[in-house]
Amino acid sequence: YFQFVQQWPPTSCKVRGKPCSKPRPLQIFTIHGLWPSNYSNPTRPSNCIGSLFEEGKLYPQLRLNLKRSWPDVESGNDTKFWSGEWNKHGRCSEQTLNQRQYFERSHAMWNSYNITNILENAQIVPNATQTWKYSDIVSPIKTATGRTPLLRCKSDPKKSNNYQFLHEVVF
Numbered sequence: 001y002f003q004f005v006q007q008w009p010p011t012s013c014k015v016r017g018k019p020c021s022k023p024r025p026l027q028i029f030t031i032h033g034l035w036p037s038n039y040s041n042p043t044r045p046s047n048c049i050g051s052l053f054e055e056g057k058l059y060p061q062l063r064l065n066l067k068r069s070w071p072d073v074e075s076g077n078d079t080k081f082w083s084g085e086w087n088k089h090g091r092c093s094e095q096t097l098n099q100r101q102y103f104e105r106s107h108a109m110w111n112s113y114n115i116t117n118i119l120e121n122a123q124i125v126p127n128a129t130q131t132w133k134y135s136d137i138v139s140p141i142k143t144a145t146g147r148t149p150l151l152r153c154k155s156d157p158k159k160s161n162n163y164q165f166l167h168e169v170v171f
Contacts, residue, residue, distance in 0.1 A: 021076030050091030
């Protein structure tokens with residue numbers, strides 16, 4: 001099976017402890033990756049033998065789509081991010097998806113599972129003072145997609161409180 005992972009850019013930048021590539025991180029969920037997984041081994045396969053990333057296989061419209069759905073919010077080098085994700089995870093999917101299909105499928109899933117819109121429709125939006133429980137976030141996503149996501153949260157490395165920030169949504 002595949003794990004489809006979307007990240008919340010402000011948290012990605014916060015946990016790195018460095019500024020994002022843009023002065024203000026994107027306020028939408030973006031793709032972190034599509035990772036082949038298996039039930040019999042708790043570790044995901046990675047760095048498999050297969051075709052290395054070829055930028056030329058990303059036709060112009062796909063590149064434009066990926067710049068919106070799968071940007072590199074940390075360094076700003078989208079192509080390097082895509083290359084790293086394909087070479088580490090995508091090559092392990094080549095029996096199912098070639099490089100073009102891997103990126104097309106990821107973008108299509110991002111459109112189908114639009115976490116930003118789902119949460120906005122449930123009045124769950126970024127707010128400096130409002131907090132939500134895990135179930136508050138999972139419930140509207142499950143209702144909208146028919147799937148129960150895994151939420152990954154992170155602490156602010158600069159603070160010692162118990163607050164967690166939503167970092168990733170995994171299907």
